[in-house]
Amino acid sequence: MGSLRLVDISKRFDRVEALKDVDLEIYDGEYAVVLGPTGAGKTTLLRIIAGLLRQDNGEVYINEVQVDDLPPEERGVALFFQNFALFPHMTVLDNVAFSLRVKGLSLEESERKAMDILRMVHLDHRAYSYPRELSGGMQQRVALARTIAAGVDILLLDEPLSQLDAKIKSEIQYELRDLAKSLGLTVLHVTNDVEEALAVADRIAILNKGEIVQVGTPVEIMENPKTAFVASFIAEMNLMEGVVEESSENRVVVDIGGGFKVESSRNGFKKGELVIVGVKPSSFKIGGDGKNGLTGKVEDWVFSFGFRRVTVQLDNGSRVSVKTERKDIERGSSISLTVDPRDVYLFPYLKGGLRTVLAEVSGVF
Amino acid sequence: MVALAVLVLLPTVFLASFPIVYFDEVRYEVFENPLVGDENLRMIISVLLFSFKLSISAVIIDLVLGIPLAFLLARGRFPGKTLLETLVTLPLVIPTSGFGFASLLTWTTVSGIGGWLGLGRGILETSATIPGTGIPILMLIVHVSLTLPYVVRTLQAKLVELNPVYEDASRTLGATSLTTFRKILLPQILPAVFSGSVLAFARSLGETGATMVVSGVRITAAIAVVRWEFEFKLGAAAFLGLILVLITWLIILPVELLLTGKQGIIKPPPLIYKTGLEKVFLKLESKLSKRGLRNLLYVVCIFAVAILVVIPVIVVGESVVAYWYADPYTGKREGGVVYQLLGPPNYLPAILRATAISFTSAFVSTYISVFLSIPLAYIIERYRFGRVLRAILKIPLVVPSSALGLSTLLMWGPKFMGLITPGIWLIILTHIVFSVPVIVETIIAVYEGSDIKLYEDAARTLGANPYYTAEKISLPVLKEGIITGAILSFTHSLGETGATMIVMGSDIPISALVVNMVESLAIPAALFTSTYLIFISMALIFVFRLATRRK
Numbered sequence: 001m002g003s004l005r006l007v008d009i010s011k012r013f014d015r016v017e018a019l020k021d022v023d024l025e026i027y028d029g030e031y032a033v034v035l036g037p038t039g040a041g042k043t044t045l046l047r048i049i050a051g052l053l054r055q056d057n058g059e060v061y062i063n064e065v066q067v068d069d070l071p072p073e074e075r076g077v078a079l080f081f082q083n084f085a086l087f088p089h090m091t092v093l094d095n096v097a098f099s100l101r102v103k104g105l106s107l108e109e110s111e112r113k114a115m116d117i118l119r120m121v122h123l124d125h126r127a128y129s130y131p132r133e134l135s136g137g138m139q140q141r142v143a144l145a146r147t148i149a150a151g152v153d154i155l156l157l158d159e160p161l162s163q164l165d166a167k168i169k170s171e172i173q174y175e176l177r178d179l180a181k182s183l184g185l186t187v188l189h190v191t192n193d194v195e196e197a198l199a200v201a202d203r204i205a206i207l208n209k210g211e212i213v214q215v216g217t218p219v220e221i222m223e224n225p226k227t228a229f230v231a232s233f234i235a236e237m238n239l240m241e242g243v244v245e246e247s248s249e250n251r252v253v254v255d256i257g258g259g260f261k262v263e264s265s266r267n268g269f270k271k272g273e274l275v276i277v278g279v280k281p282s283s284f285k286i287g288g289d290g291k292n293g294l295t296g297k298v299e300d301w302v303f304s305f306g307f308r309r310v311t312v313q314l315d316n317g318s319r320v321s322v323k324t325e326r327k328d329i330e331r332g333s334s335i336s337l338t339v340d341p342r343d344v345y346l347f348p349y350l351k352g353g354l355r356t357v358l359a360e361v362s363g364v365f
Numbered sequence: 366m367v368a369l370a371v372l373v374l375l376p377t378v379f380l381a382s383f384p385i386v387y388f389d390e391v392r393y394e395v396f397e398n399p400l401v402g403d404e405n406l407r408m409i410i411s412v413l414l415f416s417f418k419l420s421i422s423a424v425i426i427d428l429v430l431g432i433p434l435a436f437l438l439a440r441g442r443f444p445g446k447t448l449l450e451t452l453v454t455l456p457l458v459i460p461t462s463g464f465g466f467a468s469l470l471t472w473t474t475v476s477g478i479g480g481w482l483g484l485g486r487g488i489l490e491t492s493a494t495i496p497g498t499g500i501p502i503l504m505l506i507v508h509v510s511l512t513l514p515y516v517v518r519t520l521q522a523k524l525v526e527l528n529p530v531y532e533d534a535s536r537t538l539g540a541t542s543l544t545t546f547r548k549i550l551l552p553q554i555l556p557a558v559f560s561g562s563v564l565a566f567a568r569s570l571g572e573t574g575a576t577m578v579v580s581g582v583r584i585t586a587a588i589a590v591v592r593w594e595f596e597f598k599l600g601a602a603a604f605l606g607l608i609l610v611l612i613t614w615l616i617i618l619p620v621e622l623l624l625t626g627k628q629g630i631i632k633p634p635p636l637i638y639k640t641g642l643e644k645v646f647l648k649l650e651s652k653l654s655k656r657g658l659r660n661l662l663y664v665v666c667i668f669a670v671a672i673l674v675v676i677p678v679i680v681v682g683e684s685v686v687a688y689w690y691a692d693p694y695t696g697k698r699e700g701g702v703v704y705q706l707l708g709p710p711n712y713l714p715a716i717l718r719a720t721a722i723s724f725t726s727a728f729v730s731t732y733i734s735v736f737l738s739i740p741l742a743y744i745i746e747r748y749r750f751g752r753v754l755r756a757i758l759k760i761p762l763v764v765p766s767s768a769l770g771l772s773t774l775l776m777w778g779p780k781f782m783g784l785i786t787p788g789i790w791l792i793i794l795t796h797i798v799f800s801v802p803v804i805v806e807t808i809i810a811v812y813e814g815s816d817i818k819l820y821e822d823a824a825r826t827l828g829a830n831p832y833y834t835a836e837k838i839s840l841p842v843l844k845e846g847i848i849t850g851a852i853l854s855f856t857h858s859l860g861e862t863g864a865t866m867i868v869m870g871s872d873i874p875i876s877a878l879v880v881n882m883v884e885s886l887a888i889p890a891a892l893f894t895s896t897y898l899i900f901i902s903m904a905l906i907f908v909f910r911l912a913t914r915r916k
Contacts, residue, residue: 072536
């Protein structure tokens with residue numbers, strides 16, 4: 001059994017509000033990811049759950065028992081540290097056996113169990129090495145083995161893959177999920193990497209500036225981002241500011257300046273209202289003659305796996321990113337784009353406008 | 366390098382030559398004295414044993430108090446932390462003879478704690494000992510206060526350097542706070558525990574100023590050196606001094622060379638599992654790891670610091686006020702501060718002259734030492750043999766200062782070179798010997814804490830020549846270390862007693878004056894001078910804190 005419930009958690013550091021009324025529930029056996037840019041409060045949240053930091057407000061329930069007054073060692077959660085925190089004065093085996101030994105297991109028994117877990121992460125052959133003698137990937141696995149050895153049902157993983165290089169990372173992220181699932185563990189994994197979150201999560205909670213802005217499965221969040229921030233951060237949508245010109249049941253027309261008008265089949269906005277328009281890079285069609293025609297110049301393009309990412313300077317001055325498989329794109333050439341009204345997302349306008357949203361996404365605020 | 370060898374290194378080892386060159390004299394005095402036989406030798410052995418007993422006990426108490434204090438200072442976040450830190454370090458910079466006198470008042474007289482409790486006498490006799498051990502309580506108290514800073518500072522520095530993430534990891538893996546301390550912290554800080562203890566031990570072994578004031582009948586080895594020198598028993602003094610230097614060398618060098626190595630981690634033996642002790646420990650630790658108990662321990666340690674350091678300073682200040690016009694108990698004006706300073710005993714001119722001597726020698730020796738230290742710090746950091754040099758440089762810090770004084774006296778004085786007779790110049794030369802290591806250490810601390818090599822490389826690639834780089838990059842970066850070192854050396858120089866008394870001749874500086882006053886029972890004058898000395902030092906620290914405060 002391992003369920004976790006956070007109620008109204010708030011935490012301030014001097015002038016910075018690190019967490020604001022965070023409510024979150026994680027079910028038994030679930031692999032949940034808290035995703036947010038650098039500085040969103042992810043580590044703070046984990047430290048509060050683990051009991052290393054005391055929240056100013058709110059309660060933490062583990063298996064429906066309030067644990068706020070329990071010291072870390074009595075909470076029954078194990079925290080995986082971002083930089084692994086492997087004890088430098090102990091061998092790999094001693095590191096893994098640590099939690100067993102502090103529970104009073106004998107030397108032999110703790111060693112046997114630690115060995116079993118090391119075998120699970122394929123590191124039994126390095127049991128007598130010291131952490132500093134291992135590569136980053138190996139250290140990561142030792143740290144994971146040590147966390148699992150604690151024998152608790154809830155793992156808190158603080159950016160467990162951030163120290164690994166891209167290639168290993170994509171392999172290990174699936175292994176990590178499989179391992180957790182096969183052991184029946186409840187996992188709360190925090191990261192700032194969108195791809196990683198989408199790959200491993202049963203459910204994702206998006207954290208921005210200490211607030212949870214959306215919770216849902218990866219598909220739900222990709223398809224239905226609730227705010228411009230989520231749209232840009234997760235789906236990498238192109239965002240443009242505009243004013244609603246017409247609004248009816250299934251049709252909203254937004255003036256995005258420079259004579260361009262974009263039609264969307266989403267509603268809920270009134271005429272004259274400021275909105276933010278979002279379009280995924282893959283939703284643009286090049287050279288079509290459908291609705292929502294936009295024109296501009298190709299500024300630059302870069303090559304990526306199997307497609308090109310083209311930066312287009314629209315004639316109204318804004319800049320959009322377009323994903324295409326076409327190979328006949330030349331820098332400086334004129335280009336026309338269309339987009340299906342069903343792929344045009346509309347988000348409420350925020351104070352400070354687009355600039356604020358983009359700054360939040362890159363973690364600069 | 367030559368200046369270093371002549372001014373700093375040679376004096377520390379010169380002592381060794383004396384018993385060899387003048388072996389007859391040593392043999393005559395120590396082993397085969399026609400009058401008293403080997404009485405002096407037995408005397409030497411007995412003071413050495415006594416000194417050891419005292420110093421080891423002091424170190425044990427230092428560790429008991431020092432480990433929690435260091436942890437509190439390194440990890441805690443609480444109001445008054447800087448104050449606590451300053452208080453713990455205070456004994457490093459206040460003159461020891463003044464501090465010893467303040468402790469004497471606090472513990473053994475009605476002006477101190479005894480009077481506050483309404484006993485009508487001191488709560489301790491000067492000669493009171495811990496039953497069964499023969500260690501004088503007062504001496505032990507003074508030695509603990511004076512050596513505690515070494516343990517706390519060394520451990521604190523190490524703890525600050527250790528990433529607290531290991532402690533967090535251990536806690537979330539199910540270890541209680543005490544288990545975490547034993548299994549995670551202790552193995553990593555053990556080298557610091559050793560080097561702090563060694564420093565404290567050596568300091569206690571060599572302490573002279575305060576010990577002379579509180580010693581009563583029992584004398585330590587360091588004091589014996591000073592006494593015998595005054596009695597012109599140079600042979601015996603040199604012999605004992607040499608033994609002291611050798612002992613400190615034997616303890617310091619291996620510890621320095623072994624423990625300042627790369628890893629600095631000591632692995633505990635698996636023995637405790639075999640004996641089943643581990644389970645007992647775990648159980649005990651989980652019982653004791655309550656937050657309330659931990660806070661209680663902190664409070665006790667802070668309280669101890671208050672009693673050891675703060676109260677003596679308050680008592681001595683209060684007594685000066687009480688004794689200002691007359692002895693408050695007999696009402697005699699002869700017992701008042703004013704009478705002793707301005708009346709027939711006329712101590713005021715002596716105090717003024719002593720102040721001038723103290724400040725001049727402290728200033729000149731610090732000034733010269735700074736210029737010697739900066740290149741030295743560079744040599745130590747840049748070259749391979751630097752580590753050995755650094756270990757050797759630690760010796761003047763821990764060698765009993767009276768032995769060091771004797772060594773400089775023998776080297777420069779009439780017995781050997783005959784260049785300089787005891788007096789202010791010899792004081793300056795002696796103070797340089799222990800000022801250079803202090804300044805070098807503080808510069809190195811800043812050097813290693815910054816990426817100065819990187820900045821220098823950057824400056825060079827940006828087109829600056831070495832001289833310009835040193836002037837515009839290196840020195841400004843190291844400024845803080847240089848200033849800290851200079852202030853430490855200046856206050857140390859003001860307060861130094863052991864070596865100074867041996868080399869001062871008739872130029873009596875203020876720290877030695879306090880000892881003289883206590884010995885000639887001019888208590889009110891001693892009171893005034895101690896207070897004066899303590900407050901000058903505290904004012905200096907305050908100015909220094911203001912000057913180096915970072916914005």
